[in-house]
Amino acid sequence: MVAVHDAPGRSSAAPRQHELVGRDDELRVVGGLVADLARGRSGLLTINGAPGSGRSALLEAMLADARAAGLNTAAAQSSPLETDVPYSTAAQQIALLCPPEQLTRISSAWAEGAATNAPIPFLRKQILDVAARRPLLLAVDDHQWIDPWSLAWCHAMLRHLDRAPVLMVRTVRDTAPETDGGARWDETVPVPPRRVRLGPLAVPDVAELLSRYGPADRDFAAAATTETSGNPAVLRLVLEEFHRAGLGFESRHVPRLRVHAADAVAHLVGRTLRGLPADHVELLRAITLCGGEFDFELACALAGLHGHAAARARTSLRHLGLICESTEDGVPRASSPAVATGVLAEMEPAEREELHGRAAEIGHRAAVEPCALADMLLNAPQMRRRWVVETLVEAAERHRQEGRHERATELLRRALREPVPGDCRQRLLTRLAAIEVAHAPAASDGRLRQVLTDAVGTGDTALLVQAADLLVARGDSETGRRELATVCARVRSPALDALGLLADELCAPAPEPLAVRLPPVPEEAADPAQAGLLAWRCARLGRRPDLVRTLAREALADRDPELPLATRIAACHALACRDDAAEAAAGLTAVIFDAGRRGARAAAAYALVQRAVLAAKDERCPAAGADLAAAVRQLPLHCWHPALLPHYLAARIGALLRLEDVAGAERVAAAELPLGAERGMGFAYLLHARGELRLATGDPATALGYFQECGRMLRAKEWLNPAVLSWRMPAAIAQGRLGAARAATRLIGEELELAERWGMPGLLEPVHRKALSALALAGSGPAGPGAAGIPRMGAALPAALSVPERRAASLAARGLSNKDIAQELGVTVRTVELRLTKSYRKLGIEGRAQLPPDLAE
Numbered sequence: 001m002v003a004v005h006d007a008p009g010r011s012s013a014a015p016r017q018h019e020l021v022g023r024d025d026e027l028r029v030v031g032g033l034v035a036d037l038a039r040g041r042s043g044l045l046t047i048n049g050a051p052g053s054g055r056s057a058l059l060e061a062m063l064a065d066a067r068a069a070g071l072n073t074a075a076a077q078s079s080p081l082e083t084d085v086p087y088s089t090a091a092q093q094i095a096l097l098c099p100p101e102q103l104t105r106i107s108s109a110w111a112e113g114a115a116t117n118a119p120i121p122f123l124r125k126q127i128l129d130v131a132a133r134r135p136l137l138l139a140v141d142d143h144q145w146i147d148p149w150s151l152a153w154c155h156a157m158l159r160h161l162d163r164a165p166v167l168m169v170r171t172v173r174d175t176a177p178e179t180d181g182g183a184r185w186d187e188t189v190p191v192p193p194r195r196v197r198l199g200p201l202a203v204p205d206v207a208e209l210l211s212r213y214g215p216a217d218r219d220f221a222a223a224a225t226t227e228t229s230g231n232p233a234v235l236r237l238v239l240e241e242f243h244r245a246g247l248g249f250e251s252r253h254v255p256r257l258r259v260h261a262a263d264a265v266a267h268l269v270g271r272t273l274r275g276l277p278a279d280h281v282e283l284l285r286a287i288t289l290c291g292g293e294f295d296f297e298l299a300c301a302l303a304g305l306h307g308h309a310a311a312r313a314r315t316s317l318r319h320l321g322l323i324c325e326s327t328e329d330g331v332p333r334a335s336s337p338a339v340a341t342g343v344l345a346e347m348e349p350a351e352r353e354e355l356h357g358r359a360a361e362i363g364h365r366a367a368v369e370p371c372a373l374a375d376m377l378l379n380a381p382q383m384r385r386r387w388v389v390e391t392l393v394e395a396a397e398r399h400r401q402e403g404r405h406e407r408a409t410e411l412l413r414r415a416l417r418e419p420v421p422g423d424c425r426q427r428l429l430t431r432l433a434a435i436e437v438a439h440a441p442a443a444s445d446g447r448l449r450q451v452l453t454d455a456v457g458t459g460d461t462a463l464l465v466q467a468a469d470l471l472v473a474r475g476d477s478e479t480g481r482r483e484l485a486t487v488c489a490r491v492r493s494p495a496l497d498a499l500g501l502l503a504d505e506l507c508a509p510a511p512e513p514l515a516v517r518l519p520p521v522p523e524e525a526a527d528p529a530q531a532g533l534l535a536w537r538c539a540r541l542g543r544r545p546d547l548v549r550t551l552a553r554e555a556l557a558d559r560d561p562e563l564p565l566a567t568r569i570a571a572c573h574a575l576a577c578r579d580d581a582a583e584a585a586a587g588l589t590a591v592i593f594d595a596g597r598r599g600a601r602a603a604a605a606y607a608l609v610q611r612a613v614l615a616a617k618d619e620r621c622p623a624a625g626a627d628l629a630a631a632v633r634q635l636p637l638h639c640w641h642p643a644l645l646p647h648y649l650a651a652r653i654g655a656l657l658r659l660e661d662v663a664g665a666e667r668v669a670a671a672e673l674p675l676g677a678e679r680g681m682g683f684a685y686l687l688h689a690r691g692e693l694r695l696a697t698g699d700p701a702t703a704l705g706y707f708q709e710c711g712r713m714l715r716a717k718e719w720l721n722p723a724v725l726s727w728r729m730p731a732a733i734a735q736g737r738l739g740a741a742r743a744a745t746r747l748i749g750e751e752l753e754l755a756e757r758w759g760m761p762g763l764l765e766p767v768h769r770k771a772l773s774a775l776a777l778a779g780s781g782p783a784g785p786g787a788a789g790i791p792r793m794g795a796a797l798p799a800a801l802s803v804p805e806r807r808a809a810s811l812a813a814r815g816l817s818n819k820d821i822a823q824e825l826g827v828t829v830r831t832v833e834l835r836l837t838k839s840y841r842k843l844g845i846e847g848r849a850q851l852p853p854d855l856a857e
Contacts, residue, residue, distance in 0.1 A: 020057060021212075021232075022205030026196045030062040033167055033194065037135045038069045042161035042191050046143075047171040049198030051321050052233030052268065055171035056141050058198065062169060063139060072097065072136040078145035080276055080316065087119075089140055089150035094123065097130050120156050127157065131164035143170035144319065162190040173319060200230025213239055216249030223254045227261040237264035262338045269342025272320060279305055283313045284334075287323055288343040289352075289359055292333035293372035299332060302359050356380040364391070371395045374411050382417055389415045393428070400435055400599055408435050423460055426451050430467045434599040437474060441639045445476055452483045461493045462562050465529075468499045469564035473595075473603035475644025477506040477680055485516045494526035498533040498567050505536065505570075506643075508679045509716035531555040532567030532574075539574035542721030542758045548574050556587045565591055565603040569610060576614055577723035577758075585614050605635040606644060609651050616655045619804075619838075624655040643680025645673070650685035653693055665693050684713040688725055695730060700737035707731035722755050808835040809843075813851040 020027065026047075033043045049055045059075070066073050076092035130136055138157070140146060146154070157168065201209070206225045210216035228234040241260045247253050273281055286294070286302040294302065300310045314332070317323045322343075324335045334340035344352060357380035363373045364387055374395030377388055392415040399408040412432040416425065433447035451467040464487060472480040484500030497519045504511075504518055525531035532555030538548045555571035568591050575584035588611040595604035612627035628651060640648065649668055656665040669690050677683055691706030711727045719725065728751040732744040804825075811821045818836070822829045840847060 020054065020061060021209045022201045023054065023058060023198065026058055026198065027061065029194065029196050030058065030169075031065060033169075034062060034065045034069060034071070034137070037066070037071060037137060037165055037167040040135060040165045042165050043167040044158070044161070044189060044191050044193040045167070045169045046193065046195045047169065047198065048195060049171070049173070050200070050231070051173055051272075052231045053198040053200070054232045055173075055198060057232070058196070059139055059141055059169060059171055063137065066137045066167075070134075072130060072134045073139070074136065075139040075141065076150075078140060078142045078147075078150075080145045080280070083145055083147050085147055086149040087147065087153070089146045090123065090153050093138060093140075094126070097136075098126055120153050123153055124156050124160060128160060128164045128166070131166045135165035135167070137167045137169065139169040139171075141171045143172050158189040173321075201225065201232060201235070202230065206230065206235065209235065210239070210249050213243060214249060217251055219251040220249045220254060220257070223251070223257055224249075227254075227258050228264070233268060234261060234264045237267065262341065265336065265338035266342030266345055269322070269339050270346045272322070273343065273346050276316075276320075277313075279303070279309055280313045280316055283310065284317050284322055284343055285347065285355060286359070287317075287332045288334045288340045289355055289376070290333075290363075291340075291372070291375065292326070292331050293368055293375075294359070294363065294366075295331055298362060298366055298368075302355070302362055353379060353381045357383055360388070371398055374414075378410060378414050382419070384419060389418050389420055389424070389428075393431070396431075396435075405435050405438050409439070422454070423463070426454060426460065426463055426467075430463060430470070431599070433467070434470055434601070437470075437602050438635055438639055441474075441641065445471070445474070445479065445641075449479065449483060452487055461491060461496070464491060465493065465495045465499070465562060465564055468496060469566050470600055470602065472499050472503045472506070472564075473566040473569070473600060473606055475506075475602070475606070475641035475647075475680060475682070477503040477643060478511055481507055481511065481518070482514060485514045485518045488519050489516045494522075495529040495562075495564055495567075497522070498527075498529040499564055502533050502536070502566055502570055505533075505540075505717070506681050508643075508681060508683060509713055511679075525551060525554065528555045528558045528560070529564050529567040532571035535574040536570035539577040540717075540719045540721055540724050542723070542754055545578050545758060548578055549580065552578075552580075552587075553583075556590070559590070559594070561594070561598070565595055565598075565600055565607070569603070569607050572607075572610060573724075576610075577721060579723075581614050581618060585611055588614075601634045602641070602644070605631040605640070606647065608634065609648050612655065613651050616651070616658050619658065621655055621659050624651075624658075628652055628655065641680075642674040642676035644682055646677055646680070646682035646686035650682070650689035653686075653689040657689075657692055657696055662693070662696050666697075669693055681713065681717060681719070684710045684719075685725060687713070688727055688730075691727075691730055691734070695734060700734040704731055704734040704738065707734060720754060721758055722751055723758055726751065805835050805839045808832055809839040809851055812836055812848045 030045070033045055036043055047055045047058055063073050063075055074093040074096040076089045078089045082088035127136070127138070140150075140154070154168070157166065161168070203222050203225045206228075207216060207218070207221035210221055210224065224235065224238070228238060238257065238260045241263075242249070242253075242256075245256075247256065273284070276284075282303040283299065283305055286299045290299055290302070296310075296314065300306060303310075305313060314323075318325070321335055322339055323332050325332050334343065347355070356376050356378075360373055360376040360380050360383070363376060370391050373391050377383070377392055392411045396408040396411040396415070399405070399411065409432065412428060412435065416428055416432070420428065429447045429451050433444040433451070436444040436447070448467045448471045452464065452471070468480060468484055468487070471483070480503035481500060484496060484503060488496050488500050500518050501521060521537065522530055522534070525534050531551045535548050535551035535555060538544050538551070552571040552575045555568055568587065572584045572587040572591065575581075575587065588607045591607040592604050592611070595601070595607060608627045608631035612624040612631070615621070615624035615627060628648070631648060637645065637648070649671060652668045653665045656662075656668065677686075687706045687710035691703040691710065694700070694703035694706060707727045707730055710725070711731065714720070714725060714727060722728070728747040732747040732751075735741075735744040735747070807825060808821055811824055812818075816824065818829050818832045821832045825832070836848065840850075843850075843852070845851065
């Protein structure tokens, strides 16, 4: 615990008996010594205790008892500020005992003989004469700070306690056993010395003290004991705060208790500091500010102390309980966070800044670890040193890699307070924006816009690409489209052109007109970023699937760290439309890794959502759930851009529906959308997912509305390929349930025509299956009204089954029972049942008797 200045006679809001709760044994000892003194017996007592344990309170009680018994008393308070003043402690006692006419003579004797202790015999005789007339209690509080001259006089008195009844009492801090004032009494004394040690209050003692203020529950008493370490001085201040605020001693107020306990320690630290020499305070400030990162020599250099003065201050601070030293490294540090708070609170802001700056300079010269230096630089004034920015950036990157993003943000903001060249400032802004997106997304967007506006003239195209990529991958396609139109008009860069065009692709229909036109769509890819853009454009138009694969692979093959992530995600999406799911997932995995390395958290979150969609389509629901959870860890949902959030919600609803968790999907769909969620094409995905959910809950009318609005958005943006988002088939199913056979058949015909134009078997087979379901609901068979353009489904339909489903269905078609199938495949019977149920649903049949014969082959 910290040092507490417990002077006799101090005022307090708590009665004396409150301070001495839990001190019954100690009171009996001191009462017995006072009684012995009254009977003419000399005595010798040391009261030990930690700072704030109530040594002064016990001494005050002892002095009061002595006065009540008619005895002489003389008490003195030693101070660290007066350890070099001759007889500073003895003078306080002499002034209480000797008549005024003798004080002038005594003062002259002190002044003339201080160097040789010549006045001691005279002083001793004067005090013994007083005690011979009436027994005397001589007390020294905080004896560890006694000046050497007064200490010599005390020892002279000790050797003559048999000449007159004198009880000598001193209080000594537990933390000060090594100082001269805290050493053992002279072994030649003629009376046996006694010692009383005041330990911390136990829970029952604290409970008793609390009960004197008001009712207290057991949990609060236990917490109060823990938070104050059973220290009476700290506890007293806390209780006064509770009394002032009118709070009861209840467990629900324990958080307030912790705050007040820390404040009490800080207050008592401040009071102790005001009684310390200036060099002690400087060393304590240096040690506290360095936080255990500087060894003692560096701390002394910061405090401007050397040699004996440094060692003396170190010892004093340790004895006061203000600092401690690790047994492992010997590095001094503040004894507790509350002590550190109290020390720094006693400094003016300008003083703290100046000290932080000097500490950073010394630490830099001594090659202190960058993160520790950066902590000092956070509160230092502008230093105009190149190493300052380098240190802050290096430390910020370490914190980012270890997940401490808010700390990294603080350090980069501090780096921007230094005067740095324009190109360096833009790089810092971009780096800061990438980190801020997870807790200050609006600030992040603003910094990226600033970079795109200010960095055009720097000639750093890579920086512009990086900033634009962060903006587009975050989902802010409207801003990206607008800003990049201006940038692309002034800077020639295929990657910037691709990002601007991709942002335009991802905007909702009818965005605001641009003052400057975006560049035209290139006919051929000039770099991997443009290859990714063109792959996506071909895929969403439903054209040239072979070229889509070639372009997408070109976009993903180059792992240049400067390549934008947004166009690579678009290339992966294009591959997924081609039914190259494994290749698309691998590309997304690479994007997630590179985004993590770059610190592009929004891009990583978006890529994780896209990979979750692929996993859900492949019936790998646990993997989909894991990716969606990882996306939220990368970027908390409240930090997602409004236009990107619908992508996550749609993927989440789809995954839950595949798990047949309709209630969970309902909860996700009911989430309140932020303003602007409808401004991106992600909103079309959310409309589609809501429609699927309404179909699952038996509400085809509402579902149809969602699907039609989804289709309106997709048609307006020319997202024609059903492989991107198939809205016509579920709309046809809804219309079939509503009895609109002609409208359902028309939609089915459109969907099948577009799917055949795209020509991917992996797409055609599930489309055939859905067409069959939709027509059945509409009351038409494959040869029914309006079905002339519908291809035959035949034996191609079983290809829609996944590999596990096909294996289970094949064995069932051969006539094996569910138990036999489970043994054959090494799974549980329940798993077999689930796989067969999904197979029947996909094939549009009611049971194993209707399984296609070719499955048994």
